[in-house]
Amino acid sequence: MRVEDLIDAIGAIDPVWVEEAENWKRAETRHISFKTMREKVRAGRKVLLPLAACLCLIVAGSAYGLFRGADYFSKDKGMSGGAAGSAADAGADGGMEESADSAADAGLPEAAAGGAADAGAPVQETDAGAEETGEAVGTSEWGKETIAINEVEELCSANIDMETPASVEYWLPEELAGYYGTDVLPEELPEGYGLVRIPAEGYVVGYDKDGALLDDHILLEYEGEDGGFFTVSVRTTETGAITSFAADDLAVSGICGNEVTIGHYMEGTGETLTDGYLAVFEKKNVIFTVQSHGMGEEQFLAVLRGLQD
């Protein structure tokens, strides 16, 4: 087929598409509703963030106070002193409010910093952080793992533009580990699940005219016989459609020694049609984003385990 044939054939496409392209306008209502949603969340955050910060201070202050209090009672009274001592005294003596006040009054930046750090802290501190942020709804143990599933109300989607690649390479699924330098296909799949919509020539990696990498963001799609599906998006470049968590203070899970942020969202979050799970992690400088629909928690975790080394 010559280019002229293709251009002529395009000229004979269904007139419906020609008319659509002439009259198409971006859906204003969708934009407005999205903006409204964002504003609501922002407005909510204006109130919730200071409250969360206060709560962190209170919890950190009282925890520190209780710890120091126990220490105080096990040792000579005279051993605790200064600013920490007053916090400890307040915590041991009574109300949480008092201890928070004392901690704040005494100017304990380390207590506040500790509380804030806990929220985004890795594995060992995850549970405490999760409770403080109130976002993790459950933790469980799997061997040496610590699993924290954050209940999230908002996801972010960004479509990051790139220039048109001057050249491309095609990689078949079984070749992808060679390209990325790490396995990107789950070692084991939930029963009945398989990789679908594999591009005929392979997944595309684009380069500019000087041969520099422009885009290696690929999307592996898996479907199950039960109607569930999940996607594994893999990239080393910040290009294409990227889904991420809106909050940056989520609890972090530890899976096979790797840090993984996992969230569960309800139907209708962003533009999702069902509830689902989203996980983001990095492995050997490759960023993985795994998203599921219609899958159970255990199935989803099994996929995440299968993606770790």
Next chain:
Amino acid sequence: MEDEKIIDLYWERDQAAITHTEQKYGGYCRRIAGNILYDREDCEECINDTWFRAWNSMPEERPRILCAFLGAITRNLSLDCYRRKHSAKRGRGEVTYIFDELRDCAGGEEPYHHVQQKELAEEISRFLSGLGEEHRVIFVRRYWYMDSIGDIAERLKISESKTKSSLFRTRAKLRSYLLEEGLL
């Protein structure tokens, strides 16, 4: 005047049909011809030929969508004119780039017969129906209307790089689709 009434005038062989068509779709068809030809005189010639051909096509044909029907005539006439004038050398404007962009999707130098072209057009229509709305509009604006990247970006209120990225991905998908369907 509504499209149905204009078409009725054609069917009644009333020459006012051409006046109303010129009033309603003159600008639309001139834009299509302009994207391809970049020459005012050539454009005007194609527009006049469009009205003439529309007049001759009806009443045998009753177009489902008048703007697309007239646009397709203008596009074909303009491309014929472009080929006549630029058979030996590269032309100006978007068409040169569009030919280059689509070369990978076409994949060869063997000419297609008329029947194959009809089948190809149907397959492309089917392929387009599977695309997201925005990607489809970008594709049609580029390869049917032959709009420049800048014009598409402005019309859709998106960046030029997003437009290029969408076109690149859609062309790759089209190539895969045509390969799967055995048309390449």
